[in-house]
Amino acid sequence: MPVVKQVNFKDDSVGEFVLADAVFGAVVHVPAMHQVVTAQLANLRQGTHSAKSRGEVRGGGRKPWRQKHTGRARQGSIRSPIWAGGGVAHGPKPRSYRQKVNKKVRSLAMRSALTVKAQEGHLLVVTDLELERPMTKVMLAFLQKVDAAEKPLIVVHQSMPAVNKSVSNLSGAKVLHVDSINVYDILDHSNLLLTPEAARRIEGVYGN
16 A cells, blocks of 8 residues: 655654555556546636638628739639738637546546656645644745645645645645645646545545
């Protein structure tokens, strides 16, 4: 079973935390992670882009010049795509980019992403992660001490406003509730920090 470092936020004591092999020691499935991340980024797109075709551009109803004997190429409308100010040929129109991913594939991708962090040694379990008030310096000092200051993702099991505000000014850092974790954020951040309660809840959801 995977064993990761467990640190205490208050007194910096170090221990070990045993994780479930089914979630943090699973077989890494790269295609599943790729599919889920691609779908997640696609679903973030609004799809509101739009360009006018030649039939939607104002004007251009009159033929610019007669068909023959002018020495110029024949033209039918100044709103043709080859004219400046004309319509756009095959331009974008509002559409949905949403992609559907099966539940089993999402679960497989999540287990793979968590396993990658555990195998790389970029996963920590943090106990007593509580602050009475926002203190960015304290949070930064702790992250530097445990060698997790580079793009940390902190996953908590309950609302912690002081922790959120302490992390908000740190470059690349992010705090997520355990119910909002996703494959993209796990892979996009260099270090993953979990509270013990969050780790057990993840095991309960993805360990079945």
